[in-house]
Amino acid sequence: MFALYSFIIYLIIFASYLELSPGLGNVWYRIGVDGVRHIRLSHLFTFILKPFSMIELWYPRNLDLNYFVGALLFTIIFKNLIDFINKLKLNNLTKVR
Numbered sequence: 001m002f003a004l005y006s007f008i009i010y011l012i013i014f015a016s017y018l019e020l021s022p023g024l025g026n027v028w029y030r031i032g033v034d035g036v037r038h039i040r041l042s043h044l045f046t047f048i049l050k051p052f053s054m055i056e057l058w059y060p061r062n063l064d065l066n067y068f069v070g071a072l073l074f075t076i077i078f079k080n081l082i083d084f085i086n087k088l089k090l091n092n093l094t095k096v097r
Contacts, residue, residue, distance in 0.1 A: 002082075006075040013074070014067055015044055024065070 018027045028044035031037055048067040051057040057066045064070065 010071045010074040
């Protein structure tokens, strides 16, 4: 369950990064043919699956654009951070008594 939460949190971070990246942008929030901005979540999910069809997204210089690598690293770091915070809380509770 923890992994699912971290994947969802990272999905929000990843989507924001893609849209705000100066070299990329306009992946899922773009101007349509009618001149109005539209949210295209299908483009986001297509981009997330791109590493399975583009070997370039597995190169070290492009790993920031690879959702799967980022989600794995984010989950590991997030889990370790939560464990560290819980240990600090536990240590503070035992010192008070």
